[in-house]
Amino acid sequence: MKVSKEQAQQNKQALLDAAGALFKQHGIDGVGVADVCREAGLTHGALYKHFADKQDLAAQAFTHAFRAGYDKVSTPRAGKARTLGTYLDAYLSKRVRDDLSKGCPLVSTACETGRQSEAVSRSFADAFVELRSGIEGVLPNAGDSGGDKAALANLMVAALVGAMAISRGVVKADRMLADEVLVQVHSVLDGM
Amino acid sequence: MKVSKEQAQQNKQALLDAAGALFKQHGIDGVGVADVCREAGLTHGALYKHFADKQDLAAQAFTHAFRAGYDKVSTPRAGKARTLGTYLDAYLSKRVRDDLSKGCPLVSTACETGRQSEAVSRSFADAFVELRSGIEGVLPNAGDSGGDKAALANLMVAALVGAMAISRGVVKADRMLADEVLVQVHSVLDGM
DNA sequence: TGTACATCAGTGAACGCGCGTTCACTGATGTAC
DNA sequence: TGTACATCAGTGAACGCGCGTTCACTGATGTAC
Numbered sequence: 001m002k003v004s005k006e007q008a009q010q011n012k013q014a015l016l017d018a019a020g021a022l023f024k025q026h027g028i029d030g031v032g033v034a035d036v037c038r039e040a041g042l043t044h045g046a047l048y049k050h051f052a053d054k055q056d057l058a059a060q061a062f063t064h065a066f067r068a069g070y071d072k073v074s075t076p077r078a079g080k081a082r083t084l085g086t087y088l089d090a091y092l093s094k095r096v097r098d099d100l101s102k103g104c105p106l107v108s109t110a111c112e113t114g115r116q117s118e119a120v121s122r123s124f125a126d127a128f129v130e131l132r133s134g135i136e137g138v139l140p141n142a143g144d145s146g147g148d149k150a151a152l153a154n155l156m157v158a159a160l161v162g163a164m165a166i167s168r169g170v171v172k173a174d175r176m177l178a179d180e181v182l183v184q185v186h187s188v189l190d191g192m
Numbered sequence: 193m194k195v196s197k198e199q200a201q202q203n204k205q206a207l208l209d210a211a212g213a214l215f216k217q218h219g220i221d222g223v224g225v226a227d228v229c230r231e232a233g234l235t236h237g238a239l240y241k242h243f244a245d246k247q248d249l250a251a252q253a254f255t256h257a258f259r260a261g262y263d264k265v266s267t268p269r270a271g272k273a274r275t276l277g278t279y280l281d282a283y284l285s286k287r288v289r290d291d292l293s294k295g296c297p298l299v300s301t302a303c304e305t306g307r308q309s310e311a312v313s314r315s316f317a318d319a320f321v322e323l324r325s326g327i328e329g330v331l332p333n334a335g336d337s338g339g340d341k342a343a344l345a346n347l348m349v350a351a352l353v354g355a356m357a358i359s360r361g362v363v364k365a366d367r368m369l370a371d372e373v374l375v376q377v378h379s380v381l382d383g384m
Numbered sequence: 385t386g387t388a389c390a391t392c393a394g395t396g397a398a399c400g401c402g403c404g405t406t407c408a409c410t411g412a413t414g415t416a417c
Numbered sequence: 418t419g420t421a422c423a424t425c426a427g428t429g430a431a432c433g434c435g436c437g438t439t440c441a442c443t444g445a446t447g448t449a450c
Contacts, residue, residue: 001410001413001425001426001427001428002410002412002413002414002424002425002427003412003413003425003426003427004413004426005414005426007426008425011426025307027219027221027303029219029221029222030221032402032403032404033404034403034404042426042427042428043428043429044405044429045405045406045426045427045428045429045430046426046428047405048404048406049426049427050426053404053405100307106358107303108303109303110302110303110357110361111299111301111357111360111361112219112303112304113361114292114360114361114363114364115217115292118365121362121363121365122364122365125365128358128361128369129369148380151377151379151380152380154372154376154377154380155351155355155376155377157354158350158352158354158373159347159350159351159354160350161354161357162349162350162351162352162353162354162355163346163347163350163354165302165303165357166302166320166349166350166353168302168303168305169298169301169302169303169305169306169316169317169320170313170316170317170320171313172305172306172309172314173310173313173314173316174317177317177320177321180346181346181350184342184343184347185343185347185350188340188343188344188346193392193393193394193395193444194393194443194444194446194447195445195446196393196445196446196447197446197447199393200392200393200394203393203394224435225436225437225438226435226436226437234393234395235395235396236437236438237393237394237438237439237440238393238394238395239438240437240438240439241392241394242393245438
């Protein structure tokens with residue numbers, strides 16, 4: 001049956017929320033469209049009224065998930081300055097490491113993106129650039145190194161993404177090692 | 193029919209080679225056991241004479257692929273010293289970025305490992321520790337920062353893995369951006 | 385060295401299952417009069 | 418404002434297909450005598 005326009009919009013958001021969490025948790029290839037729709041309280045046929053296909057859903061869900069997480073971190077709270085530490089704490093958190101459905105989709109889908117459609121790659125690139133800009137904006141002004149902030153921002157995002165991916169990769173076999181990676185990378189980046 | 197023991201060993205190696213390349217290219221979830229066996233010149237039933245199941249194959253293929261690539265980089269060539277630059281050049285290469293079947297399995301399966309069995313995580317952890325040791329061994333002695341080489345090695349591996357994953361993630365949408373990430377991260381790490 | 389035979393790596397049909405996508409259909413919504 | 422009806426979001430059966438794994442079977446290998 002037809003539903004109201006507001007209901008339809010709500011359903012689309014529910015699909016994006018569900019897809020964001022499930023894709024991060026099990027990978028795009030590891031989740032069926034039926035799973036996403038069930039999680040959103042719909043049947044699988046409904047998906048194709050909102051998205052062209054699974055790749056389209058993946059691309060939009062990526063952007064949706066990135067925006068949700070990034071706005072939380074980058075929007076300055078009342079009275080609290082947004083610093084490099086804000087990014088480091090938010091990114092390199094053990095709690096996020098242990099819950100795959102949480103966290104930045106850059107980490108969850110980094111390796112997978114190379115195998116997905118160009119639309120997914122586009123979403124990924126936009127998110128990366130936005131995070132990199134945000135971090136570049138909070139870098140301390142001109143350090144002793146001469147202050148090539150742009151290059152440093154690239155390194156920082158790469159290290160954040162890599163550290164979380166590695167920590168998640170090793171945690172099942174060696175929890176102490178996983179914690180060590182997060183802590184050490186946090187400490188080195190904090191001192192740059 | 194039965195084959196000679198040497199032939200059987202050769203076939204197992206062929207399975208590991210095929211699995212290593214295909215898993216890196218399409219992800220563990222993205223490749224069927226039949227694909228791996230076909231690539232190795234066998235039928236799918238043969239796989240279960242060498243490996244308990246697909247996860248077992250994935251774990252052994254990971255180690256096999258890491259060893260093959262790492263030995264090539266870390267074994268000092270005659271007359272050539274093994275330096276940090278050796279690692280950086282080998283890791284942050286555009287050629288490797290553009291051929292998913294090549295390169296370090298740490299990058300290819302980083303995000304995926306969190307969803308695989310503990311055996312895969314074990315292989316991943318061992319490889320990470322080995323690469324980190326190798327890099328720690330070529331770090332310049334005691335920089336101005338006080339020389340916490342262990343922490344720096346963690347950062348370097350995280351940055352290498354993250355930079356390659358990001359470069360691969362964005363390359364379909366923005367090749368210049370993908371190149372920029374590799375170059376900038378290379379340059380910053382080289383100066384540390 | 386020659387023969388008889390147990391071993392077992394590899395074969396390929398078969399299993400149950402879940403996948404992404406399509407499509408005829410339903411019926412509340414929202415518009416035209 | 419009230420009624421008739423076109424719209425279209427959502428349903429659920431059906432499609433062809435490939436998946437991981439099992440298993441009865443094959444026949445060259447390699448061993449025991």
